[in-house]
Amino acid sequence: MDKEMGEEEKMAGNLVRVREFIMEDLPAVEELERLCQAGLSSDQGYNGGGDDANNKNSKKKEKKKKKRGMSLYVEQIGDPFARVRHAPDHVILVAEYGDDEQVVGVIKACVRMVSRGGSSWRKAKTKKYVKAACLLGLRVSPSHRRLGIATELVRRAEAWCAARGAAYATMATTASNAASLSLFEGRFAYARFRRPLFLGHPVHRHRARVPRAHRVLQLAPPFAAAAYAALFPPTPATDAAEFVPADLPALLAHKLTRGTYLAVERSPADAARRPTSFAVLSVYDATRSLSFRVGGAPPLLRASLAAARALDRRAPWLHVPSVPDVFRPFGAYLLYGLHMSGPSGPALLRTLCRHAHNVARKNPTCAVVAADIGPNDPAAAAVPHWPRFSCDEDVWCIKKLSSVATNGNAGDDAVVDDDWTTAPPPAVLFVDPREF
Template identity: 75%
Template sequence: MGSEEEISMVIRVREFIMEKDLTAVEELERRCQVGLSGDQGDRTSGDGSGNGKKKKKRGMSLHVEQIGDPFARVRHAPDHVMLVAEYGEEDEVVGVIKACVRMVSRGNTTSSSKTKKRKFVKMACLLGLRVSPTHRRLGIATVLVRRAEAWCAARGAAYATMATTASNAPSLALFAGRFAYAPFRRPLFLGHPVHRHRARVPRAHRVMQLPPPLAAAAYTALLSPTGAAEFVPADLPALLAHKLTLGTCLAIERNPDPALPLSFAVLSIWDATRSLRLRVSGAPPLLRASLAAARELDRHAPWLRVPSVPDVFRPFGTYLLYGLHMSGPEGPALLRSLCRHAHNVARNNPACAVVAADVGPNDPVAAAVPHWPRFSCDDDVWCIKKLNAATANSNASDDDDDDWTTTAPPAGVLFVDPREF
């Protein structure tokens, strides 16, 4: 096998040009989504999963495919790029990677004698790495990752993250092996299908929608005091006001017991039906038949209120729940009511078949979110690497551990930005 210098001579990496490269990149994405082994599927921290990535669960796989704008997952960041790799004399596009740099919370606080404030750091996200199945083992992925890291470091990124699944051995070998990324966090993907019947919200619970400015103030008050929320974006107000955020909902008790602490729950709903499609494969024939029978029964006897599941073996859309938080003795029940409310909102969109949330495994909300095991996954792995030691250290106070890569998982919130799912 030739040296890296020899390989780099036949691989040319440059920035994506929409008019020139769109068709070639779309074809590359399609070829990487047909289920061939060795796919470099990945996902960024705050992303749910990468293009075409498979989340394995009990013999089934959940495929996630991006649609529409190729920059959709990085466009919100002030610094973002898509790089393509050309190979050979004909300049064939054989690889692609996306990257962005954004400000996120580190999950702890800087302290002084009077105040505490959340610590933010510049974080690079590498995602959407694809290499043509006919051009693998040529070093193309290595060149793309190295160039993407250099681009992010030049823009002051202190850390770089990527994400994959524990079962994706090629991706882990590349990032954890060659590039020294360390496994960092293990979010839970919790999904629940949307069926035709309204989910019941108890009359004792009141659900209200918060306007974006009030929602931003509420999240600031809820997340800042603990200092344990990781990956909260510095532009959270812009996310809450985004056109695809359908609303931030607050649930409270109508007649709370004054002798008990105040209980409440809050979450925000993101419409991902326009940016990605999911599809379940590998389901046993018996399961397929039983779900089809349930749909047919519900169609002819709706009064039975059979929870018929949409046809998830064809591409479908999803609503993503983010910013989930609860407090008080009735917090779990109130959060379940909010999830039911989100289900009822999703019923109004024929393109939406599943409501899902990515949460930290140590977050108490994980036990309260309604989900079906077959639509859920605990296989995701977020990986991290210190990219710019000087920048990372400049963000740390004297009494803080300056290396985020070695910190233990927080007991609080792992914030997953739905824009990068």
């Protein structure tokens, strides 16, 4: 079978042309998104030929209640460059097929500076930051699969990123997406790397209660950047945070970051006493770039949720925790930079999540507050979430593109890289909401 596929790809090679995206390609790319979203029953968009290499944009998140068949669909809306534009080096590549130059495939890529981990940081001189490429949004038209188009798109995207100094390439998919994993692990030698948890909670109509014993403060972007620099320092340590972007101050000041919030305990008896516990997180508005939708829900569940909403409208004083209509497209607010410290840290982080819920409920298009967190992060146990809006299917894969990883700063001496691909997972896995 592999031999036959290789022959098919060789025959199709002369018919495929990969080039950079131009705005005239937008209708064709949007049509690809639509085709790869329709009629999905298993691994979204990548069920046999090579189109979806990305976990966050147009994929199916399998629920823990798999027997019910509920799935959370995510698709991009608006600016086609939205998920890569923040990186100084970014590109969208499209694949044309045949003499009519029909656009039948697309992939996005960006190269950015991120902090990296590694168990041997204390044994070898390794750079704090590394140039890492992110491949996402791989799509191939269902009518043009098994022609080597996905392979050529990934190959060209990797070459583009390597030419811009990327030392590593990363991609994300789901554990159940056998076709995507086969393409990247089998053909391109990517290795499974990290398994973030997606934790979501519905936004209710009523305000969530914030304990009086807790005080929530909003940090201005410069103070937030200073706080995160102290919390997530890219220093030689086995517990260093991974994938913290070098341009974190720009993310904190981004127009879609609704704020960075700090929670501490009130101490009226000793106001000057330094707090022993605190929690911090930032809130990002993804309603303009992502659209979510729950599919596969049983009719009884749909009816019960609709009844709860109707009751809440008629008797709001009952404070029924009615869930918005998540069976139609809705938006989400993403939490990032979650951190807690001290004996009361978990309670303070839960308070911040409630505060984020109250911020999100002011936006009528937002129905879910969600966070991607590393499974080893203590914060994961403190984040309120519903199993039906959460999953542990995400898989990040990584590949080494060069033998030397540099941080791109002029004047730095070259250093030997201790191979990030084999490093054990740290406690903190930073997920950039701009690439969700």
